[in-house]
Amino acid sequence: MNALVALVLVPLVSSATAAAAQEPPDPRALEEGGVPPRVAERVVAVFADPATVRWEGGRRLEAGEVVMGNVAARGGLVVLAGRIEGELVVLDGDVEFLPGAAVAGDVTVVRGQVRGAGDGSIGGTLLVYGRTRGESDPGWRRERESWRFGPAWPRPWLASGDARIVVGLRPNYNRVEGLPVAVGPRITTGGRNPLRVEALAILRTEGGRPLGGDRTGYSVRAEQFLGGRREFRVGLATHSVVSPIERWHVSDLEASLATFLLHSDQRDYFEREGLSAYARYTPRRLPLDVTLEYRDEEHAAAAAGDPWTLFGSDPWRPQPLVAEGRLRSLVGAVTLDLRSDRRLDDGWYVSARLHRGLGGDLRVPALFVAAAEGDALVPGTRADEGFTAGFLDVRRYNRVGPVASLDFRAVLGGSLAASALPPQFQHALGGAGSLPGYGLMRVDCGARGLRGTLDADAASPTFFARYGCDRIALFQAEYRGGISVDISWADDEDEAFDGWNWGFDWDGDLTWALFFDAARGWAFEGASPAPRRDTGTLYDVGAGLLFDDGLGVYVAVPLNGDNRSLRVFLRLGRRF
Secondary structure, three states, X not given: OHHHHHHHHHHHHHHHHHHHOOOOOOHHHHHHOOOOHHHHHHHHHHXXXXXXXXXXXXXXXXXXXXXXXXXEEEOOEEEEOOEEEOOEEEEOOEEEEOOOOEEOOOEEEEOOOEEOHHHOEEOOOEEEEOOOOOOOOOOOOOOOOOOOOOOEOOOHHHOOOEEEEEEEEOOOOEOOOEOEEEEEEEEEOOOOOOEEEEEEEEXXXXXXXXXXXXXXXXXXXXXXXXXXXOOEEEEEEEEEEEEEOOOOOOOHHHHHHHHHHHOOOOOOEEEEEEEEEEXXXXXXXXXXXXXXXXXXXXXXXXXXXXXXXXOOOOXXXXXXXXXEEEEEEEEEEEEEEOOOOOOOOOEEEEEEEEEEEEEEOOEEOOEEEOOOOOOEEEOOEEOOOOXXXXXXXXXXXXXXXXXXXXXXXXXXXXXXXXXXXXXXXXXXXXXXXXXXXXXXXXXXXXXXXXXXXXXXXXXXXXXEOOOOEOEEEEEEEEEEEEEEEXXXXXXXXXXXXXXXXXXXXXXXXXXXXXXXXXXXXEOOOOOOOOOOXXXXXXXXXXXXXXXXXXXXXXXXXXXXXXXXOOEEEEEEOOOO
């Protein structure tokens, strides 16, 4: 395990060191120079990404050379004869394309010029914000803005594809799989409408059993672009994966670190195996993502394992039972992101999903519950395969000062009819990602009031009877402000110990936050033998302090309920 941890952490440390060597530009300075806010935001994001390849003072990429990922260049002349498998962003420099050069993504040049674009190929949009002719001082203004909607392939038959072996991490380190590692080939053809094929084996590190059985999974996908602009694609997939029941509360990284470091898994999971067909539309002119997917899957409950963690050795929280069996369903999802600047957001963000069951044979297994007079059997129940569930996440970010914002969020989710959902489509609130004044998943409509085993053997894995509520509503409001801090201490004495001067200095930007949350959950019993009930409306308030590296320390206290104790929690970045 120590070797595995080193394998994961060493590249992250190396990337962080490289990122420190090249600070991202100031987005406000870019916007003042005529760069649109969304373009400035993307330039900053590429420079700030630790995985970005960085060039200083110009660079020549020879024919046959390939750079995997995005490239951020600052200053000098970038001469391209090879291929970049990602975006190219150049600041205060020029770009020259030689015959055979290729960039798979967008090319953005700020305070510079582009020569020979027709000799190469650009898979995305070419944007140029250049210096005025004859301008020699550092000041600059926009000379032209060149948009190409769709790939710029002057000779599409010259566009080459790509083939590689992928070694990556699946969503998050968790108490069911441990660290899921995906390994396999990924192939992309060239041209205006590339075909992407990947076949990944998923190796699960939890436990010490030999590879095989529930220790492995797979994900195979084929995706074809249509229309010549890389805006529309269709795909087929088959998979055997362990999926989070809900993943919107916290990010994958936060969930992984909480499990690995603190022995606290922030999510629950179930197994999915089957196939799907989908269509996806991502227009270049709008920050829109639309997906329609048909699924035909087998679902099963996943028992908690015992993965290694850095701190803590208590038994893991049981997993919830889910409705097992076959489910055919249709899923539609839409995301619209109209924020002008994600570093200090201003604008709307909307995400919506609709899930319609089309049929199957889902059934929640029977559960043996320990009782004073022996084990009591909670009988299995048939789940409604014709359910209709929705999820809506609407956010409004309001900039009220140079470093201050007043933000609101509303989340609505659950059954669109007054009927119980299969447990894997229910919702639970509580914890750092939703209602932090209350414990993790404590707002579950009483679904965790019963726990037991799938058979009478006491050594069998323990499960909760259900996951959560059939419908939830959450409202969040937060005010954020900024403050610059300079903490220093120096030894003013004339004498120094062995030539050493002692002192300390720290200069950084902090962000403080005040927040309020309100939430409610509803339960529709249906045929469920597990007692559940509505939660009533719950409130909490809190405050936080965020450091300029993204780490936030927060406190929250519930305003109603029996337990009014103060809770302290950490987040990587802002709450929403």
